[in-house]
Amino acid sequence: MKQAARPITTSVFELFKAGPGPSSSHTIGPMLAGLDFRNLLELLPGEDKGRGVSLTVRLLGSLSATGRGHGTDKAVLAGLMGYDPRSCPDGLPAGALELPPGERAISLDGAVLGLDENTVVFGELEHGYPFSNTLIFSLSDAEGKPVLERICYSVGGGFIQWDGWSAPERGSPPYPFESASGLSALVEESGLSLPQIVMANETALTGRGRPEIQAELDAVIELMRRCVNRGIRAEGMLPGVLRVYRKAARLAHRADCMDDPLNRFLGLLNAYAFAVAEENAAGGIIVTAPTCGSAGVMPAMLTIMEGYLGFGPQAVRDGLLAAAAVGFLAKHNAGIAGAEVGCQGEVGVASAMAAAMLAQARGYPPRIVENAAEIALEHHLGLTCDAVGGYVQIPCIERNAMGALKAYNACLMATAEDPDKHRVSLDMAIQAMGETGHDMDRKYKETAGGGLALCVSGC
Numbered sequence: 087m088k089q090a091a092r093p094i095t096t097s098v099f100e101l102f103k104a105g106p107g108p109s110s111s112h113t114i115g116p117m118l119a120g121l122d123f124r125n126l127l128e129l130l131p132g133e134d135k136g137r138g139v140s141l142t143v144r145l146l147g148s149l150s151a152t153g154r155g156h157g158t159d160k161a162v163l164a165g166l167m168g169y170d171p172r173s174c175p176d177g178l179p180a181g182a183l184e185l186p187p188g189e190r191a192i193s194l195d196g197a198v199l200g201l202d203e204n205t206v207v208f209g210e211l212e213h214g215y216p217f218s219n220t221l222i223f224s225l226s227d228a229e230g231k232p233v234l235e236r237i238c239y240s241v242g243g244g245f246i247q248w249d250g251w252s253a254p255e256r257g258s259p260p261y262p263f264e265s266a267s268g269l270s271a272l273v274e275e276s277g278l279s280l281p282q283i284v285m286a287n288e289t290a291l292t293g294r295g296r297p298e299i300q301a302e303l304d305a306v307i308e309l310m311r312r313c314v315n316r317g318i319r320a321e322g323m324l325p326g327v328l329r330v331y332r333k334a335a336r337l338a339h340r341a342d343c344m345d346d347p348l349n350r351f352l353g354l355l356n357a358y359a360f361a362v363a364e365e366n367a368a369g370g371i372i373v374t375a376p377t378c379g380s381a382g383v384m385p386a387m388l389t390i391m392e393g394y395l396g397f398g399p400q401a402v403r404d405g406l407l408a409a410a411a412v413g414f415l416a417k418h419n420a421g422i423a424g425a426e427v428g429c430q431g432e433v434g435v436a437s438a439m440a441a442a443m444l445a446q447a448r449g450y451p452p453r454i455v456e457n458a459a460e461i462a463l464e465h466h467l468g469l470t471c472d473a474v475g476g477y478v479q480i481p482c483i484e485r486n487a488m489g490a491l492k493a494y495n496a497c498l499m500a501t502a503e504d505p506d507k508h509r510v511s512l513d514m515a516i517q518a519m520g521e522t523g524h525d526m527d528r529k530y531k532e533t534a535g536g537g538l539a540l541c542v543s544g545c
């Protein structure tokens with residue numbers, strides 16, 4: 087069996103997780119970081135608890151540049167108040183500052199730390215920390231001396247790390263892989279399918295049984311369906327200053343009235359992607375796939391697969407597991423945060439995942455599944471993150487629909503060729519994405535400092 091030096095140990099449900107929009111790195115990650123700091127405060131020895139009188143959080147890098155549009159400050163406050171993004175009620179974190187004063191506080195051995203609009207400070211864009219999205223939590227005493235400090239990083243997809251962080255202890259994957267070529271070799275040697283390998287690894291990593299994992303996969307699928315159904319009915323203007331109106335309902339209505347099956351198919355795929363991307367922009371609960379900004383691509387493909395193409399539950403579950411493998415590889419070997427690699431890591435990776443999901447659900451062999459993902463990713467290479475005004479609206483919402491369409495087309499192309507004659511591997515495309523992202527100017531990486539963010543007037 088081919089050895090993996092740094093095998094992937096991410097769980098499927100760390101990749102696909104419920105949380106509030108509009109951004110996994112700017113909303114979910116910072117909210118988790120706030121919750122994590124609150125938990126640390128509770129572990130402080132009694133004498134330190136008594137000394138802490140002032141709490142501040144400094145946002146650096148992309149979080150500072152676009153944090154207002156993304157609601158990062160409110161997300162951090164909601165986390166500090168004890169809300170978990172994976173289970174928070176609708177309306178949070180956006181409404182964190184409207185909660186009663188009793189909730190906007192942390193009690194520390196009698197002392198009460200108030201949480202308000204001054205708690206979170208927008209700091210420098212340029213800094214020397216290893217990740218762009220950096221948060222510095224500081225609890226100080228009455229003389230301004232530090233009692234507790236934590237430097238935390240929101241590394242994309244709602245994942246956080248901190249100085250001294252190490253990957254959580256978990257079981258070893260029985261089929262360790264860190265590249266698409268390694269995964270293909272495992273499929274060939276083991277005689278298992280790609281979804282079976284991902285399932286076997288998930289079972290070993292998490293210690294959970296197959297029925298439990300299957301039930302959670304079904305819950306993810308159901309949540310994606312609900313996001314589409316909610317978004318497709320909603321009307322009105324999205325939050326923020328851009329005055330962007332929701333379009334999903336109109337797109338769906340128009341598609342329903344079309345006689346031509348091709349136009350109807352494309353119209354529905356667009357409508358489903360818009361529905362979830364608009365829910366995300368409005369701060370609704372979505373499923374990261376792999377991020378919030380790109381959360382519309384996979385549910386759009388899923389809804390088309392179930393409702394239009396007639397796929398059954400097992401085909402959809404298998405597709406989701408194949409998509410997870412693609413997301414793991416991109417996260418492990420390049421990145422999935424707009425702030426690190428631009429939108430190629432968000433909508434580009436989501437499109438590759440959706441292409442793999444469709445090819446897997448159609449029962450194609452792993453080589454074709456890989457090629458479908460590769461084609462979808464290849465044609466997002468170089469895509470910048472230039473969200474206008476720092477809101478996940480322009481170009482993000484339309485971009486989700488384009489990502490879903492490209493995924494469908496990538497699957498068509500991959501299934502129409504001899505897979506062994508395909509010249510670019512998924513590993514090569516992911517490597518190219520990582521190198522392009524590394525070379526990309528900071529202004530194109532979720533800072534609202536370049537591209538459309540500058541050229542769209544009146545914002």
Ligand code: SF4
Nearest residue numbers: 379424429432471482
């Ligand atoms: S442009 Fe892409 S990467 Fe940037 S916020 Fe929008 S969806 Fe995310």
